[in-house]
Amino acid sequence: MLxxxxxxxxxxxxxxxFAVATVVAVNGSAPREPGATMAVDDDGRALGSVSGxxxxxxxxxxxxxxxADGVPVLERFGYSDDDAFAxxxxxxxxxxxxxxxxxxxxxxxxxxxxxxxxxxxLARVVRGPAELLGAALxxxxxxxxxxxxxxxxxxxxxxxxRALLDSGRTAVLELSxxxxxxxxxxxxxxxxxxxxxxxxxxxxIDHAASLxxxxxxxxxxxxxxxxxxxxxxxxxxxxxxxxVVDWPHRYLHDTTTDPRTVLCVLTHDAKFDVPLLTEALxxxxxxxxxxxxxxxxxxxxxxxxxxxxTDGELARxxxxxxxxxxxxxxxxxxxxxxxEIVAARRGGTGVPLTGSAGPxxxxxxVPGRQxxxxxxxxxxxxTAFSGAGASGSERRAGSVISSEAAKPSTHxxxxxx
Numbered sequence: 001m002l003x004x005x006x007x008x009x010x011x012x013x014x015x016x017x018f019a020v021a022t023v024v025a026v027n028g029s030a031p032r033e034p035g036a037t038m039a040v041d042d043d044g045r046a047l048g049s050v051s052g053x054x055x056x057x058x059x060x061x062x063x064x065x066x067x068a069d070g071v072p073v074l075e076r077f078g079y080s081d082d083d084a085f086a087x088x089x090x091x092x093x094x095x096x097x098x099x100x101x102x103x104x105x106x107x108x109x110x111x112x113x114x115x116x117x118x119x120x121x122l123a124r125v126v127r128g129p130a131e132l133l134g135a136a137l138x139x140x141x142x143x144x145x146x147x148x149x150x151x152x153x154x155x156x157x158x159x160x161x162r163a164l165l166d167s168g169r170t171a172v173l174e175l176s177x178x179x180x181x182x183x184x185x186x187x188x189x190x191x192x193x194x195x196x197x198x199x200x201x202x203x204x205i206d207h208a209a210s211l212x213x214x215x216x217x218x219x220x221x222x223x224x225x226x227x228x229x230x231x232x233x234x235x236x237x238x239x240x241x242x243x244v245v246d247w248p249h250r251y252l253h254d255t256t257t258d259p260r261t262v263l264c265v266l267t268h269d270a271k272f273d274v275p276l277l278t279e280a281l282x283x284x285x286x287x288x289x290x291x292x293x294x295x296x297x298x299x300x301x302x303x304x305x306x307x308x309x310t311d312g313e314l315a316r317x318x319x320x321x322x323x324x325x326x327x328x329x330x331x332x333x334x335x336x337x338x339x340e341i342v343a344a345r346r347g348g349t350g351v352p353l354t355g356s357a358g359p360x361x362x363x364x365x366v367p368g369r370q371x372x373x374x375x376x377x378x379x380x381x382x383t384a385f386s387g388a389g390a391s392g393s394e395r396r397a398g399s400v401i402s403s404e405a406a407k408p409s410t411h412x413x414x415x416x417x
Contacts, residue, residue: 009115106147114193121161127187168194203266204231210334249275262287289321
């Protein structure tokens with residue numbers, strides 16, 4: 001339910017009673033991922049979505065019932081060929097939805113923290129004994145937690161939730177009731193509210209301006225970095241969260257990245273590209289792409305080998321950057337780059353869906369509140385489905401930042417690190 005924390009926190013402040021329905025497992029093709037939430041208050045108002053429309057009416061009724069009787073319910077929705085008009089997913093998938101009254105201090109504290117931009121993880125029991133269904137634990141980045149599921153379980157869940165919080169992923173944990181990691185009688189959905197993932201665009205060129213815009217559209221915190229202060233300006237990149245004037249490889253070395261970060265190298269100049277990519281391809285980031293012709297790529301690869309990069313490290317490089325869309329304009333080029341980033345994150349092929357036989361929805365990660373990365377796309381086994389049962393290196397958004405080395409120059413710094 002953290003995906004609509006901003007809206008729900010308003011209900012919390014006004015003292016409204018409400019129930020939440022959360023997608024907790026997915027099998028096959030389904031429109032929403034684990035963590036997607038719909039909420040209904042005691043006046044009948046609804047927020048959010050769990051299916052894009054297929055089963056919203058039925059889920060709404062379940063929320064109303066949960067508000068009336070206070071009983072959590074785990075419900076499965078799928079498609080039946082025997083009754084095509086029955087309530088279910090027309091896309092053919094199966095989703096499990098947990099419906100619970102949003103009562104108690106833990107869920108409300110999680111909503112307040114997430115709405116305020118605080119990194120938190122909310123773990124809820126979504127399969128298990130009736131007395132544990134809906135039990136919740138709020139976990140913070142330092143490992144401290146609120147709430148209680150069970151003594152041994154609390155320690156295990158807090159450790160696992162903290163690790164997921166570090167990586168910005170929402171996931172389903174399968175545990176035994178004694179807290180061991182062996183899959184057993186419990187499943188917990190761990191929803192993560194984390195800062196948006198970073199996109200760092202190197203090279204203050206026209207294509208970069210378009211890529212900054214589409215990066216913001218996709219939910220990234222976007223940084224534009226270039227060593228030339230005459231080009232790296234707020235006027236030219238008003239939509240970037242930050243504009244940094246520094247040598248690209250030096251900035252990358254000193255800034256904060258994580259496994260969700262994407263790096264787009266548009267500098268198209270060996271004196272920038274080689275030291276930057278030497279740094280980038282040895283970092284645990286999600287994506288590294290570099291612009292250039294095939295001749296440029298071949299020359300760049302040779303230089304990178306001379307710089308000591310291995311075949312495995314070079315294999316991570318997406319170059320020439322982007323998917324083949326026949327792009328010509330800056331906007332089209334940015335779209336091709338963004339499409340490749342999405343495909344890389346989601347395990348997509350980039351081929352047309354028309355005539356393809358693969359699944360439309362893959363189990364891939366969209367980090368942070370803008371997206372989720374479940375570790376499982378398997379719906380729960382048929383059991384009882386009804387009844388009770390940034391750091392010091394973070395930059396201020398909207399700022400233009402210049403390193404001391406970069407300030408004196410008019411076109412580029414005179415020296416590198």
